[in-house]
Structures are given as C-alpha cells and as structure tokens.
Amino acid sequence: MAPSNGCNRTMARAPTSRPSIDPALDAAALLRRVGFFGLFVLLPVAAQVARRATVILAPIAIALIVIASAIDGKQRPLRVTATRMLTSTAFLAGGLVILWSALSLVWTPFLGPATERLLNLTATILMTLAAYLALPDRMRSANLYLLPLGVIAASIVSIVFGLFGDTLLRTMPEDQSSVDRGLTVLALLVWPSVAWLRSRGRDLEALGTAILVALALSISPNITQILALAVGAVAFALTTYRPLVGVRAVALVCGGLLVSAPFLPFIARPIGIVALGPTAPNVLTIKAWQKVVTTEPVRLVTGHGFETASRGRFVNLLPGNAPTTMLFELWYELGIVGAFAAAFALHAAIRHSGRSATATAPGAIAPGAMAVFASAFTIACIGVGLTVIWWVTTLTVTVLVFIAVERGQFRTRRPKASLLRPRAVSPRPANDD
Template sequence: MVQQPAPRTDPILSAAGMLRRIGFFILMIGVPTLAFVSRRALVALTPIAIALIIIAALIDGANKPLRESRRVLLSATPAIATLVLLGWIALSLIWTPFFDPAASRVVSILATTALGIAAYFAIPARMRSANLYLVPIGVAAAALLAGGIYLAQMLGVEAAARLVAGETYLRGLVVLVMAVWPAVAWLSSRGRDAQALALAVVVGAASALSPDKAALFGFLAGATICVLASAWPAKVAAAVATGMAVAILAAPALPFLATPLGAGAPGSLLESLAIWRATILADPWAALTGHGIEAVLRSRLAGALSWNAPSSILFEIWYELGVIGAAAAATALAGAVRASARRHAALVPGEMAGFTSAFVMAALGVATTQMWWVTTLVVVALIFIAGARGQFRTKRPRIMLPGLARRE
C-alpha cells in the first residue's frame, strides 16, 4: 500500500499563525497577570500584542474584508456616538484652562482608540478555539497570583505588603474583574458551565482581597447581572442599557435631591454632593460645555476644586464635557449594550456583566481617564470581539457505510 505524502504546510502562513498566537497570549495571559506587578505593563504590552495581530492579518489575510468591517462599524449608532464623544473631547481643548496636560491626554486617548479599531479590523473572521482558551487560563493565573501576593503579605513579605498597599495591586484586581467576563462567556458558550462558575468564584474571592472594595462591588454587580441575563437576556440587556443612560443623564440632579440632608461630615458622600451642587450653581453655563478634558484632576491640583469632590465617572463627565459629552457618552454606552445583546446569545450574559462591572467601578472612582483604564476597556472589548468570531460550528460530513443505509 502506497503511503500518501503528508500535506505540505506553508511556512509563511505558519509564521502568521504563530505571531497571532503570541499576540493573543500577551493580551489574554500577559496583561492580566503582569498588571499586578507593574504599573506600566498594561499600557506597554497592549500595543505590542496588537501590532503582532495586525502583522499576522497582513500576512495571511484571515481577517474579515476591510470594506465589510468598515461598513458594519460606521453604520452602528454606538460607533457614531463614540466618534461624536471623541470629537467633543478634542474640541474641549479650545476652552480648557489646562491645555498642555489636556492635549497630551487627548492624544493618548485617540491613539489608544485608533489602535483598538486597527485590532478590530485585524482579528480573524474565524477565531481558533485554541487561542480563545488562553482567556480563562490567563484569568485563572492572574487570580492565583493575586492570592499568592496577598498570602505573602500576610506572612510578612515586605515587597508583597507594598504591592497590596499600593495602587498597582488594586489596578490588577480591576483588570482581573474586567477580564473574567469574556472568559466566563467563552467557557459557557463551549458548554463548560462548571469551569465558568469555578473561575468566577476564584475571581470573586480575589476581588475581596484589596482594602479598596471597588473591584469587589464591580464583580458582585457584574455577577448578579450575569445570572439574571442567563434567564432573561433581552429584558436584562434593555434594563442595563436604560439604567446606564439614565444614570449618566440624570446625575446632576442627585446633588440637588440630596440638599435636604445637609452638607454632611467632612469626606462624606453628602459633602461630595454638596461640592458638586456648588460647582453647578457657581457656573451654570459650564453644565453645557464642561470645563474641558482633564479639568477634574488639574483643578484639584491647582486648588480650584476640592479634593472631596466626587471621584466618579458621573461627576467627571459632566464637569469636563457638560451635557453634550454626557449625551454622547450615554448614547454610545446604551447603544453598545443593545448591539451586544443582538449578536451571539451565548455571550450575552458575560457581555452584560462586563458592561455592568465597568460602569459600577467607574462610578465608584476608578481613574476613568487614566490610560491604564482606557487600555483595559479596549483589551476587554477586543477579547469579546474575538470570542464572538469564535462562535461558529463546522458541520462534519456524514459517512454512509455500505449495507447500513436505512431502507425505505
């Protein structure tokens, strides 16, 4: 019997596949784990990973046709609202009192967004399952690392104690909470519900390890929405979209509703709301245009805004971008939630959980305009997109054996 020669593989295509795998390895394993030990790992590694994915797409052309991807992207309401928001952020440089730092922040935001869009075009039309299983592996490794660092701190290791007490550890937990939802969504879509539940429990336990409970509250909110969306995906998606939009648009009413409760003790929530109310009354016209991007942080440093002012995305949007920026942000966010719910049903619970966790943590004071947070959102969005492009099934041909065919 003559043995058939093995099919020859194209070394160029193999190289492209290797580059793509390395890129996703960095995004899905390197980013969530190294975020616990390095402040700059997230911002430094993400462009490298995206560059490798783009190079792989240029080599093998496995990505969707650019015309189709561009048409889908530019015809979507969330994308248009996001472009309006980015344009308004750039336009706010005209009236911001802190032009130099604001211009630097605008350039960074636009560059990160452009990098994310380029990666969106470069992600293959059909993602390999082997690459997507890197997501739960990376999340599990990051959760174990978080627990190991905390245990070392309890045992008296000085370096671990410094990590837990600093901002780097909290950032790592925030990244971990955001990364767990695409991992849970992917495992659930493969029928691995037990592994998805175990992974969520491990991350939930890890999120409780930081003295700052923003990551824990974000995880609990996301987990609640994930469970509800598993039962009522359409209703929960509509509720999440509406709730987030209303929270953004109605946020300035909160300090006025809290007025009868008094100013509150120094450092309390009531005092923060009283400061917000005072800023609105001092300059009502600023509610229309805002004070410009980066104004919250720079005004605090300059003494023009109290450090006890709210640390929340809701306050920052209105203080920096005004009603126009708030309307664009609400439209973009609500549209993105609704668009996600219309795609692959298996991913909807995880996607709703991701939106909820991000919104809750931002509302609780996660540094929303800092580049590590913006980059985190881009990375998580890309992982969800990759997971959506891995939702395909190949139909295996039926084999009919002689004599076994059913007779009519």
C-alpha cells in the same frame, strides 16, 4: 524464464501527496498565538504585580495580531467591516464625544496637558480599531482557552499577594496601586472567560473560575472591584433568565445615569447624611459635587474643557474633595453635549452587543457581555478617572477579548451516532485562526 509474480517484481508506487508548507502562514499563526498569549495570559498576570503592565503589554500583543493578519489575511473583509463600523450609531456618537473634546481645547485652562491627554486617548482608540479589524474571522479554540487559564493564573497570583502582601510588597518596587489595577483587570476579564467556558458546555469550570476570582477579590479587599463583580453578577443572572430584559435594563441604567448625573448629588446627599452622617468623607464629596452644579449652572452646557477635572484640584479651580467619578468628570469637562453623546453611544453599544451576542450564541455570550458592561460602568462610577490611560487600555483589552470570544462561536454540531442506519456527516468547518 519469465519472472515470477513474487517479491522480486518491482512494484510501482503512486506518489504520496504532501501538504504544501507555507512558512509565511506558519509565521503568522505563531505570531497570532504569541499575541493572544500575551493578551490573555501575560497581561492579567503581570497586571497583578506591575502598575504599567496593561499599558505596555497590550500594544505589543495587538501589534503581533495585526502583523499576523497582514501576513495571512484571515481577518474579515476590511472594507465591509470598516464601513459597517464607521457608520454605526454608537461609533458616530463616540466620534462626536472626541470631536467635542477636541473643540473644548479652545476654552480649557490646561491646553498643553489636555492636548497630550487627547492625543494619547486618540492613539488608544486607533489601536483598538486596528485590533478589531485584525481579529480573525474565526477564532481557534486553542487560543481562546488561554483566556480562562490566564484569569485563573492571575487569580492565584492575586491570592498570594493578598495573603503575603506585607512581605512581598516590601521586596518589590511596585506599590498597592498595582494590586488595585490587577484586581480591576480580573473583575472585567472574568466575564468573557465565563462566557467562553459556558459556550463550550463547561459550566462547572466557568463556575469555578468565577468563584476563584471572587476569592481573589475578597482576600485583597477593595470595595470598587468587589462591588463591580457583584453588579456584574446581577446583570449576568438577569440576562441569563431574561435576555431581552437584561440587555434593556443595563443599557437604560448606564445611559440614564450619564444623562441625569447633575441631579444625582441632590438625591444622594440626603441619603448619605441619614446613613453616614453629615461629616462623612463620602457625604462631603457629594456636597462638593452639589456646590459645583449650583454655582456654575451655565457651565453644564459647554463644560470647563478637557482635562480640567483632574488638574483643576491642584489650582483650586474646584474643591479638592470633588468626585473622581466618570459621572462628575464627564459633565464637568464636556457639559451637556459630551454627556448626551457619550450616553447615546454607550446605550447603542450595549444594545448592539446584546443583539449580536444573542444571535451568535443564545444564553452563553449575552449574559457575559452585559456583566462586563455593568462591571466596567460601576468601576467608572466609583472612582476611576475619565481618561486615565491604563483604564482606557483595560477597556480596550476587554472589548477585544469579548469580540474574540464571540468569533469563536462558529462550530457545527456533529450528528449523534446511530445503530439503525448511517447518517451523512456534514463536514465540520476548520477551526482556523
């Protein structure tokens, strides 16, 4: 009897295809996720309670990202990217600043400390370049959403310290300077967080994040971070309303202030005397700045040498109440060559960032980029030293974060569903690392 066509017939099954599993790619994805988690979440949170959190965590996170890119090769082509970066006007002008700083070691009175500081600064710049070349060509949304979460968590920690700081600081080894550095990180990273959320259409979440950061800065009052946030908000609003005007205004103001710094004390001192009185500390600081300019005008050409401004106060080389602002220290140490090169580099970087952000995501990224430039420049002008390593590392983290946000703007839009006739759906690009 012939076998029936029932269940007893053995059916041939087509072999199911299983996606190949590459342990190396999985390891790279894990390393990259851990690196971005450290950069976006751990760093801003730890910066609220530890003075050296930024200096310690940033190199570790960047090293993980570099290793991940070396494994899976998902970064942009190295030769093309490096050539484009090395031949840009901003990079060449910045290289001139470093070269002039190295040359100024010939006439600096603090050769040993200046050499050590210059080597540390160069190492930080090389770390930034390595991280830039290792960033994925396409950022995953899952990694970028860690950024606002980290900023929110850091804001909550800062609020807790602002409310219960007297009790907590007695039981912790860190002092108030760790809180100030943490607030600086918040004042800068809030803008890429807002830019990312707005680029995803989450305007309410972006507004809530900004309000929470503003509350954290208000509870732990420090005029530097509050003023930086306010200036950044003005730049953000202006660039949102008029993108080209906002980019040009930020570039012109930042570059113009660097170029005209020696003339600022002669303008600011009469205003300060009228507003605060002739014996106010800030007015006396401006007076010391004015005295340095008038007594040694020739030194405005060459400068006194790298690291002279920070250490000259301890040996009476300049007044003890001399400003600690970037505008003063840059001219005092590097003179007209370093100041003009730095101004040109900053102006070119702002203009390039504005054009790139506008082309990538009009109305979303450019306002945040200009707000970051304005906030960082305000902090540098108020009282952060020129080459303080934690400050330079914070700027490195902020730059990398914004580049990562910009590289997350590559998704295509899905077509809306139609009941009249089907529409072809173009494949959506994979949201790779």
